[in-house]
Amino acid sequence: xxxxxxxxxxxxxxxxxxxxxxxxxxxxxxxxxxxxxxxxxxxxxxxxxxxxxxxxxxxxxxxxxxxxxxxxxxxxxxxxxxxxxxxxxxxxxxxxxxxxxxxxxxxxxxxxxxxxxxxxxxxxxxxxxxxxxxxxxxxxxxxxxxxxxxxxxxxxxxxxxxxxxxxxxxxxxxxxxxxxxxxxxxxxxxxxxxxxxxxxxxxxxxxxxxxxxxxxxxxxxxxxxxxxxxxxxxxxxxxxxxxxxxxxxxxxxxxxxxxxxxxxxxxxxxxxxxxxxxxxxxxxxxxxxxxxxxxxxxxxxxxxxxxxxxxxxxxxxxxxxxxxxxxxxxxxxxxxxxxxxxxxxxxxxxxxxxxx
Ligand SMILES: Cc1cc2nc3c(=O)[nH]c(=O)nc-3n(C[C@H](O)[C@H](O)[C@H](O)COP(=O)(O)OP(=O)(O)OC[C@H]3O[C@@H](n4cnc5c(N)ncnc54)[C@H](O)[C@@H]3O)c2cc1C
Numbered sequence: 230x231x232x233x234x235x236x237x238x239x240x241x242x243x244x245x246x247x248x249x250x251x252x253x254x255x256x257x258x259x260x261x262x263x264x265x266x267x268x269x270x271x272x273x274x275x276x277x278x279x280x281x282x283x284x285x286x287x288x289x290x291x292x293x294x295x296x297x298x299x300x301x302x303x304x305x306x307x308x309x310x311x312x313x314x315x316x317x318x319x320x321x322x323x324x325x326x327x328x329x330x331x332x333x334x335x336x337x338x339x340x341x342x343x344x345x346x347x348x349x350x351x352x353x354x355x356x357x358x359x360x361x362x363x364x365x366x367x368x369x370x371x372x373x374x375x376x377x378x379x380x381x382x383x384x385x386x387x388x389x390x391x392x393x394x395x396x397x398x399x400x401x402x403x404x405x406x407x408x409x410x411x412x413x414x415x416x417x418x419x420x421x422x423x424x425x426x427x428x429x430x431x432x433x434x435x436x437x438x439x440x441x442x443x444x445x446x447x448x449x450x451x452x453x454x455x456x457x458x459x460x461x462x463x464x465x466x467x468x469x470x471x472x473x474x475x476x477x478x479x480x481x482x483x484x485x486x487x488x489x490x491x492x493x494x495x496x497x498x499x500x501x502x503x504x505x506x507x508x509x510x511x512x513x514x515x516x517x518x519x520x521x522x523x524x525x526x527x528x529x530x531x532x533x534x535x536x537x538x539x540x541x542x543x544x545x546x547x548x549x550x551x552x553x554x555x556x557x558x559x560x561x562x563x564x565x566x567x568x569x570x571x572x573x574x575x576x577x578x579x580x581x582x583x584x585x
Contacts, residue, residue, distance in 0.1 A: 232362060232373040236261040236344075238530060239363055239376035241351045241389050243268055243334055245516055246502025247382030249523030251337035252289070255531045260343045261374065263365065268347040269331035273405045273480040274516075275434050275441060276326040277302065277419055279509075282517035283322045285524075289336065295329040296322065297436045302419050309424040309466065311568055312584040318577050321419060323434065353392045354379060357496035378537060379498045380526050382519070385481040387504035395492050398506065400481040401429065401513070404456045405443035407436070408471035416440065416469070421512075422459060429513065431459040433469070440471060445482065445513055453477065466584075485510040488553055493545060494538050501526045507552060511559035521548050 236259050240247045243264035251262045264270065276297060278286075304317040338345045350366040363374045381389030385400055415435070422431040422444075431444035444459055446452035456477060464470045483503050485491070491506040493499065501507070502519035509515070522545060529541035562571060572581045 232375040234261075234372075235259075235375040237377040237534070238380060239263070239361075239374060239378075240380040240382055241363075242381070242383035242387075242502070242504065243270070243337070243345065243347075244272070244330065244382060244384055244502060244519060245333055246384075246504070246519035246523035246526075247380065248330075248333035248337040249520050250380050250382060250501060250526045251340065251343045252333070253524050253527030253531075254342075256340070256342050258342060258377075258530070258534075260340075261346065261376075262337055262343055263346045263349040263351065265350040266347065268345065269327065269334050271327050272330060273403065273443075273476075273478045274326040275405070275419070275432055275443060276324045276329070276436070277434060277514070278322040278324055279514055279517050280319060280321070282520055285517065285520055291329075292332060295324050295332050297325045299323060299417055299435065302417070302434070304421065305418045306421040306423065306430075307466065307584070308568060308572075309422065309462065309584070310427070310565060313569070313572050314580075314582040314584055315572050316418075316579045318579050323419075323436070325436070351383060351388055351392075354389060354498065357393055357498050359497070361497050377497070377534065378530055380523075380530075381494070381498060381500040381504045382502050382523060382526075384503045385483045387500070389498065390492065390500060390504050393495050393498055397490055397492075399484045399486065400448070401445045401484045402448040402452050403443060403445050403480050403482050403513075404452045404477045405441055405480075406456065406460075406476035406478075407439050407441055407474050409438065409474050410440055410469060410471040412468075412470065414469045414471075420467075422463070424459075424462065426455065426458065428455075431456070433463060439474065440469075452479070482513050482515070483508050485552070485556060488549070488556065491549060491552060493542055496538070499526045499529065499538060499541050507548065509555040510552070511555050511562060518548065518552070 240262045302323045352364040420433040429445040501522035507518035525544040529537040
C-alpha cells in the first residue's frame with residue numbers, strides 16, 4: 230500500500246506514557262509522536278505524585294518550575310460517612326501538571342530522532358501483525374503512515390485499543406475547579422473526602438494561592454451537582470470557601486474493575502499508561518504507572534525491535550503486580566462496614582480522629 234510516511238515507531242498520545250517512551254527509545258529509531266491536541270496540552274489533574282514516581286524521575290533531572298507550592302504534601306482523608314479523619318504515612322509531591330507535561334514533551338521533542346505532530350488525530354490501525362498502517366487526520370486531510378511498531382499512549386478511552394478490538398474499559402467522569410479561598414484559608418495537605426454519596430472520593434489540593442477541588446463520579450449521577458454538594462460540605466465541615474477562578478472541567482479516567490482489563494497489546498502494537506489499563510484503582514493515581522509503562526515499552530523495543538510484545542509482557546510483571554495490589558486495596562476498602570476496622574488496624578494509617 231502507498232503511504233505518506235514511514236517511521237520505525239509511532240507513538241499515539243503525548244501524555245506522560247507517550248513522552249517517556251519517546252525519551253527512552255534508542256537514538257537509532259526514527260520516531261513519530263502524535264497528539265490530537267495543540268501542544269503543550271492542558272490536562273485536568275490534581276497533580277500529586279507518589280514517592281515512587283518522584284524517585285523514577287530523579288535521573289531525568291526535572292526542573293524546579295514543575296513543582297507547585299507547597300512542594301511536598303501530606304494526605305489526610307475525611308470519612309464523613311463514618312465520622313473519622315485519618316492521615317496516610319506518605320509524603321506526596323505537588324506538581325504544576327501543565328508545566329510537568331510541558332517539560333516531558335520538551336524532553337521528547339528535543340531528541341533529533343523524534344518528530345512531534347500536534348493536532349493529529351489517530352483514526353485507526355490495520356495490519357497490526359505485520360507492518361502496521363495508521364490512518365491519521367492532520368490539517369483536514371486523511372493520511373496513511375506506516376510503522377514498524379505502534380505505541381498506544383492515548384489515555385482513557387483509547388481509540389487505538391478499540392481499533393484493535395478491545396472495548397472492555399469503563400470510565401469514571403472527573404470534574405475539577407480552581408478556587409481562590411476567601412477568608413484567608415490555607416491548606417497544606419491533600420484532603421480526600423468520602424460521604425454517603427461518594428462514588429470513589431473527592432479532593433482538595435493547594436496550588437500556591439489557589440486550591441483545586443475535584444471529584445470522581447459516575448457520569449449518570451449528575452457530577453456537577455455532586456461537586457457542588459462536596460464544596461458545600463467542605464464549607465460546613467471545614468469552613469473553607471472560595472470563588473471559582475477556573476472550571477469546572479471534565480475528563481474521563483479509567484475505572485479498573487479487574488486485572489483482565491489490563492491489556493498490553495497485540496502484534497506490533499504495545500499499549501501503555503491508561504490505554505493499557507494502568508491505574509491505581511483505589512485512588513485513580515495514574516502518572517507513575519504511565520511513566521513506568523512508557524519507559525518499559527521503550528526498553529522492550531530497544532531490546533527486541535522485531536518482537537517487543539513478549540519482552541514488554543515480561544518487563545511489566547512488577548507493574549501489573551502493583552496494579553493488582555491497588556485493585557485489592559480498592560475492593561477491600563469499599564464496604565462501609567469495613568472502614569472502621571481498616572482505620573483501626575492497618576498500621577500504615579497514622580492518626581485516626583473521631584469527627585464530632
Ligand atoms: C481530574 C484528574 C485528576 C488526576 N489526578 C491525578 C493525580 O493527582 N496523580 C496521578 O498520578 N494521576 C492523576 N490523574 C490520572 C493521570 O492524569 C493519568 O493517569 C495520566 O495522565 C495517564 O497518562 P497517559 O500518558 O496514559 O494518558 P494521558 O495523560 O491522558 O495522555 C493521553 C494523550 O493522548 C491524546 N489522544 C487521545 N486520543 C487520541 C487520538 N485519537 N489521537 C491522537 N492523540 C490522542 C490525548 O490528547 C492526550 O494528550 C488524574 C486524572 C484526572 C482526570
